Amino acid sequence: MLDRKLLTRILEEALRYGGDWAEVYVEEKRNSSVFCEDSRIEKINQGFEQGVGIRVVKGERTAYVSSNQLDESDLLQAARLAGQSVKGSGDREKSIQLHQAAGHNTADYSRPAEAINIDKKVELVMSADRAARGCGAPIRQVSIGLADLSKSVQIANSWGEVVEELVNRVRWSINAIAARDSLIQTGSASSGGTCGWELLNKASLTGQAAQAAELALRMLDAEPAPAGRMPVVMAAEAGGTMVHEACGHGLEADLVQKGLSVYSKKGALVAAPGVSVVDDPTLEGRYGSYRFDDEGSPARPTYLIKDGVLEDYLYDRVCAGREGRRDSCNGRRESYQDKPIPRMSNTMIMPGKDDPEEIIRSTPSGLLVKKMGGGQVNTINGDFVFDVQEGYLIQNGRIGPPVRGATLTGNGPRVLMNIDRIGSDLGFSIGVCGKDGQGVPVADAQPTIRIKELVVGGTAGRGPQKLYAFSGRPGF
């Protein structure tokens, strides 16, 4: 990390050419990963990377310069380049006074990334491989990836704020392939957190490997999913991909400010009564958690939707500046190579009061989603899709046969308005959220909910009858 005198000189150089404010972001990180396929470990990857990103903002213009060179002369050169790129006027000497650094730059994880060496990683992965393959003869292939990251971050800006943090992140994922005759199906499972290897105390790699294999086997017997509109119950264990796509991106302030979000008015009714959505980076150890965002703002939760009403958006400093308010500590970046923009952290539909099992019992027919994959959204009109990796027909209020090959499509605001049951449970899923070419780790969560209808894109022709008659304008 850079010493305070150097940070000060970089910031002063960056602002010399007329910018409003400047920021330096320094990263030094070590990754380690192990990959197993064919019951063989052949891809072990360990790496080291360091870099800096210097940002200067003047009015509506941002200049961003990044580099791997951390010598003083290279850093001052980068600062000069960024400073001159904002086309400010004249020669300004601004003196920067840096405050005491906030943050934790020592490890306070009980089992930090370095605590598990390659031997142990290999052992964990091989034992998970055995667990998955032991689930049944049709399991043809299992691939398992395990990775950890230890990252030191230093952020300093021209308001004098300094943050120094040590962050650990761990993640594993398993993909199992089952085959029978010419039919191939897959099952996957993953876990991760902004934490060290103490994650192994909370989640089981071998347990999840077996789950992935069992899902692949179950899907071999699944019928093609029906096609058409139907009621959908999404189990809490399915995780929150839907909330992420249905409203998460649409509540990022940069999209709202550019007129690119369908959620354009605070105070408007955007969801059914009882639906509340919160983004909270302060949750302990979740994949999207952090103590400070990537602009150095201390983490805090944001109530986005409260009982159906749109309350707030996710702000970074530039967006907050436009509205003369404080940011919501959602300024995140993939690495020193990217400028921060508003991003989600851990985004949740809050639990309600209904009994999850009763929700299924009270649904005559429809689709039960137990596991979701990825998704995508067009924030401008709110249309989204997400992938169903484990689904079951609901028949007479009971869980029926498994179905495969379904994508659900819907329209964010319409779907949120059509949530008519909210369970008292809560389930999380993790992922990497992509926006503007940058990926950040996130977690999404929801309770068991029922949506009156979604379009299910299976191949099996018309599905179960609609629960309610169509009313209002047809189509999305």
Place this chain on the structure above:
Amino acid sequence: MESSFSQVGEKVLQSARNRGLTGEVFIIKGRELSIEVRNGEVETLKQAEESGMGIRIIDRGRLGFTFTTDLSPQAAEQAVGDAARQAGYSAGDKPYEIPDGQGVSYATLPLFDPAIGRASLDDKIGLARDLETKARELDKRVARLDSSAYQETEYSVLLMNTRDIYAFKKVNLCGVNVSLVAEAGDDVQSGFAFMVRRRFDELDTSSIAREAVEGAVDLLGGQPLATGQMPCVMDPYVVTRFLAVLAQMLDADAVFKGRSLLKGCLGEDVFSPLLTIVDDSLLENGIGSTPFDSEGMPGQKTTLVDKGVLRSYLADYLTAVRENCPATGSARRASFRSLPSVGSSNLILQPGPMKPGEMLKAVGRGFYITDVMGMHMVNPVSGQFSVGAAGRLIEGGELTRAVRGVTIAGNLKELFRNVEAVGSDLKFYGGRAAPSLWLSHLSVAGQ
């Protein structure tokens, strides 16, 4: 540049040789410029420099890999040591192989245009501004521009190994893209278009503006279709999205490890006889063109599918040696931080005889698909897909109302079998190209 690289590279290889090991080093140094304009003003100006190296070390047939941004001699020595230690944990039952440089030579390709570096920053800002203005003026319904951007990249790569591979190239690329919103009443649609070129003088803001605006206004007023099976025509852009998934299924490593539906299908007529698909690393001015792949194997042109018959997979050196199949020079690295894996270079579905207008008339009634959503969710192992789709209805052989809010579903293998006709309108999108494709039927879900 090349000599300072080869000094570091030599240090790595020497360190490997001193330990009695086989080694390879991939060094890259590059810079990127990106300019985003909004309402005529520069909103973001980004300049990035990156340098790093990835090192593969093989110890008695076992692989270790490290990467670092530190290109000093000490870091090189450290990295080789780390990789060598890792190799001890790697499986040793099947030896790991990297290419042999004996007799290897590379084609000369035009990869660098000095005009990109010579053009001034103001010229480049001007291109982004011009693109924004043109897009706005093309149609009154264009309500907002999300961003209008110019981007360029320049990088040098040196790849050397202890088996006499030595490969160096200096590359640059430039491009423009625009993202906008069109409105009609309550209805809002987005449009996006991009262009990547090897030569600065080939950048054309007018065609990109038109593509983005048409992409948005054509979807205004979109409604779903009735659920059922129907004939579909995919526009070239959508076809290239599906080709990308097909490339994953043609990865020899995936095939031999049971991760592809195309295992055991070489020589079979797996797809429609109307389809011929090639991967061409030597295409003049192709965006994916390269004289060597990312482990130093020569780039080549490979016929993957010939009139429906599967002729070849895409293979890197290791899979070629282990599975006794032809190496096709298909190793790619996402960055110096990753091991090479198989990928396409310029992946082209060859055009056919039918003009797009004729195709619509011949279809009569169907779904003309211009956009898909959720392609990253398609399962390359099972070939199953179910993705959001949008476009226009084909009625009486003409494009009529806009369609939106539907999904199309099926299996990729079936999709490429059920081809009625191949269009003559070949279009390139980066390293992939295809014409329009008429499919006899797809499962559409809407109402």
